[in-house]
Amino acid sequence: MTKKIADWSTTLAGGPILVFGGPYSNLEATLAMRREADRLSIPPHRVICTGDIVAYAAEPAETTALIRDWGCHVIAGNCEEQIGAGAEDCGCGFEEGSACDRLAKGWYPFADRRMTEDDRIWMRELPMLAHFELEGLSYTVLHGGFEQTNRFIFASQSCVIRDELAAAATDVVIAGHAGIPFMARSASSRWFNPGVIGMPANDGSPDVWYGLVTPARGRTTFALKRLAYDHMSAAAAMRRTAHADGYAATLVTGIWPSFDVLPPTEKSATGKRLRQQTMSMSAPIKTSPGPRHAKSQTQRVAAAD
Ligand SMILES: [Fe+2]
Numbered sequence: 494m495t496k497k498i499a500d501w502s503t504t505l506a507g508g509p510i511l512v513f514g515g516p517y518s519n520l521e522a523t524l525a526m527r528r529e530a531d532r533l534s535i536p537p538h539r540v541i542c543t544g545d546i547v548a549y550a551a552e553p554a555e556t557t558a559l560i561r562d563w564g565c566h567v568i569a570g571n572c573e574e575q576i577g578a579g580a581e582d583c584g585c586g587f588e589e590g591s592a593c594d595r596l597a598k599g600w601y602p603f604a605d606r607r608m609t610e611d612d613r614i615w616m617r618e619l620p621m622l623a624h625f626e627l628e629g630l631s632y633t634v635l636h637g638g639f640e641q642t643n644r645f646i647f648a649s650q651s652c653v654i655r656d657e658l659a660a661a662a663t664d665v666v667i668a669g670h671a672g673i674p675f676m677a678r679s680a681s682s683r684w685f686n687p688g689v690i691g692m693p694a695n696d697g698s699p700d701v702w703y704g705l706v707t708p709a710r711g712r713t714t715f716a717l718k719r720l721a722y723d724h725m726s727a728a729a730a731m732r733r734t735a736h737a738d739g740y741a742a743t744l745v746t747g748i749w750p751s752f753d754v755l756p757p758t759e760k761s762a763t764g765k766r767l768r769q770q771t772m773s774m775s776a777p778i779k780t781s782p783g784p785r786h787a788k789s790q791t792q793r794v795a796a797a798d
Pocket of ligand 1: 570643
């Protein structure tokens with residue numbers, strides 16, 4: 494299948510860019526994210542969602558309607574790919590029989606039943622990748638991995654990140670899917686995963702995460718930001734539907750119902766409060782055309798540092 498790739502270069506200039514992943518059918522969190530964009534005076538054309546609008550929480554139709562009404566940039570996550578295609582499972586990449594896999598058998602059909610045909614058409618039309626250039630830096634926006642939409646990539650996986658940065662061959666990759674915010678750097682490129690807004694980051698706090706990209710005087714700053722929202726209402730809505738009680742508890746405790754997808758480093762960080770942080774990058778001096786490849790070992794810039 495040919496990947497649908499968007500070019501957003503003409504629409505993202507003019508100020509800070511707000512980036513978030515995984516609304517996950519969490520209407521309360523998505524409303525809070527939109528209010529935060531308004532508070533920061535960031536218009537929809539400088540807002541990026543890295544996909545998975547629909548997943549665990551209680552209000553898939555309302556959350557999809559809100560994102561569509563907002564009119565921000567969106568790339569398809571595995572959930573949009575699967576629901577758009579009328580597939581029978583979420584395509585998250587969970588191991589067969591794992592706790593995540595069993596939980597998905599509750600929330601995916603719940604969400605799928607609430608999607609309209611118009612929603613599915615809209616999801617099918619979403620790009621799977623996006624590129625843009627801004628203040629001398631080139632960007633690729635993807636969901637999980639460059640080739641594999643549902644690839645889980647975490648901060649501790651430096652070799653994986655190095656290879657993914659080389660495959661993307663841009664200065665900055667903006668990613669989603671994994672659910673825990675982090676930043677990593679190689680000598681010539683950056684990996685920026687702002688986390689998700691639909692579930693907490695397994696750090697023992699109900700807060701969720703988003704990112705800000707701020708180009709200024711040729712030096713761009715990347716920030717991981719915590720977002721508090723009305724998580725009690727979101728959890729209450731999930732308990733009323735009772736389709737994914739494990740995730741309803743997560744909205745309150747900030748601890749995931751399963752650690753199946755986590756590497757040992759991230760698993761051992763369960764319950765440890767993440768910190769907001771920033772990194773910056775200057776535009777490179779490009780001496781020859783063509784893609785650049787990050788050959789050096791990546792350095793982790795994890796939110797827990
Ligand atoms: Fe995903």
